[in-house]
Amino acid sequence: MVTRRGVALVFVLWLLVLLGAAATEVAAHVRAEGRVVTTLETRTIGRYAAESGILMATAAIESRLDSTTAPGDRVTALRDPELRRSLAEVALGDARFGVAIVDLNARLDLNRTDERTLRNLFSEFTSPARAEAIVTALKRESLSRLAELARVPGMDDSLALAVAPYVTVWGDGLVDVNAAPAPVLAAVPGIGSATAAAIVAQRDGGHVFGSTDDLRSAEQANAPTSGPGEAGAVVSPLLTLSPTRLLLVSRGWQPGQPLTHEIQAVYLVLGHWLVLQQWEEHDR
Numbered sequence: 001m002v003t004r005r006g007v008a009l010v011f012v013l014w015l016l017v018l019l020g021a022a023a024t025e026v027a028a029h030v031r032a033e034g035r036v037v038t039t040l041e042t043r044t045i046g047r048y049a050a051e052s053g054i055l056m057a058t059a060a061i062e063s064r065l066d067s068t069t070a071p072g073d074r075v076t077a078l079r080d081p082e083l084r085r086s087l088a089e090v091a092l093g094d095a096r097f098g099v100a101i102v103d104l105n106a107r108l109d110l111n112r113t114d115e116r117t118l119r120n121l122f123s124e125f126t127s128p129a130r131a132e133a134i135v136t137a138l139k140r141e142s143l144s145r146l147a148e149l150a151r152v153p154g155m156d157d158s159l160a161l162a163v164a165p166y167v168t169v170w171g172d173g174l175v176d177v178n179a180a181p182a183p184v185l186a187a188v189p190g191i192g193s194a195t196a197a198a199i200v201a202q203r204d205g206g207h208v209f210g211s212t213d214d215l216r217s218a219e220q221a222n223a224p225t226s227g228p229g230e231a232g233a234v235v236s237p238l239l240t241l242s243p244t245r246l247l248l249v250s251r252g253w254q255p256g257q258p259l260t261h262e263i264q265a266v267y268l269v270l271g272h273w274l275v276l277q278q279w280e281e282h283d284r
Contacts (some may be wrong), residue, residue, distance in 0.1 A: 005087075029122045042254050043283060045095045046261030050251025050281070053097035054265050057087055057248050058274050061101070066273035071241040072210025075178045078243065095254050101248040103241055104266065106179040109171030109189065110149070111142040117238065121187035125162050130154055143169050170247060170278055174240040177209050188237050209241055244269050245277070252284075260284045 064077040077083075078101070088100040108121055115135050122131035134154040143149060146169050150160035166184050175188055177199065185196035199209075209215050246267045253260040266278035 008042060022223045030095035042257040042259045043261060044255045045253040046218055046257075046259060046283070048251045048282070049097040049254075050263045051090050051252070052092055053087070053099040053250035053252060054248055054263055056097075057101065057250065057279045058092065058267070060086065061204050061246070062219065062272055063273055065269070065274075068272075069216075070210055072208045072214075074242045075208050075210075079178075082241065092252075095252060097250060098250040099251075100249040102249065103176055103179040103243040104171040104245040105176035105246050106184065107168040107171060108164055108175070108180065108184055109173050110138055110146075110167050112171060112173035114173075115139060116189055117187050120189070121183065124183050124186065126159060135240040145169060159188050168247075170245065171214050171236065172245050172268075174244055176243050177239050177241055178203065178214060180242065188236055188238050211241070215239075215241075242269075246274065 042124065058084060061078065065074065065081070068074045068077050084101065087101070089096055091099045108117060111120070118135045118138065119128070119131050122134050126134075134152060136155040143152075146167065149155060149164070149167070150157050166181065175184060177185070180277065182193070182200045185191050185248075186193040187197055191199075199215075203209075230278045247267060248265045248267065250265070251260050252262045252263075261281065261283055263279070263281040265276060265280075267274035268277050
């Protein structure tokens with residue numbers, strides 16, 4: 001009788017151990033599934049918040065474009081700090097989103113810009129021979145993403161990082177005089193570094209170039225210091241006075257959660273409308 005009770009007790013103890021292990025396993029699965037559900041919920045909230053940011057930004061931009069006609073007024077409207085402040089961080093229920101507006105015409109498009117202009121740009125950061133080799137490789141095979149630049153023959157990580165702020169793969173080949181930094185302007189045939197510096201200096205002083213005649217004033221002011229071939233910037237077919245391509249980068253997130261959803265949307269500026277050209281999204 002004692003033996004049977006001892007066996008029964010051992011059996012019960014083993015059963016309790018097995019039940020405890022099963023309970024622990026179930027609890028682990030429940031926690032894992034809970035994390036999956038939380039991640040999916042956070043991703044969904046972030047995605048819809050980011051989409052809301054794109055919609056709000058396009059509506060705000062189109063409203064400003066609709067109220068302007070002259071290129072100079074358009075530049076001033078899109079440069080308005082209030083526009084960017086209003087999109088910097090917006091509450092949407094339990095979510096948040098923030099949108100950055102990037103003028104793609106402030107950069108040179110690696111696929112659409114002519115070889116001479118690209119060589120000029122790369123030569124500002126490396127030797128002419130290396131610049132020539134890089135541009136030759138770029139024209140042999142176009143890039144679909146800017147991250148591919150570092151893998152182009154002749155490039156390395158440090159050079160790619162140095163050039164990255166001045167290039168894109170989503171532009172249309174035009175350069176915005178009212179937004180492009182000096183290295184981009186200097187790369188445009190007919191401008192040169194001295195005239196580019198003069199243009200940027202006028203912009204920094206609050207001036208907006210509203211016409212080619214207006215741009216000619218910067219060129220004439222720099223004429224005494226311009227080198228050979230630096231005349232005629234105002235007739236360059238590469239130049240535009242206002243953006244024709246805009247990149248909207250919208251990030252949506254849920255406060256307290258590490259996951260952020262990002263949407264990158266490229267728009268063609270057509271009159272006072274924005275026409276979608278490219279759409280990419282991913283989690284961060």
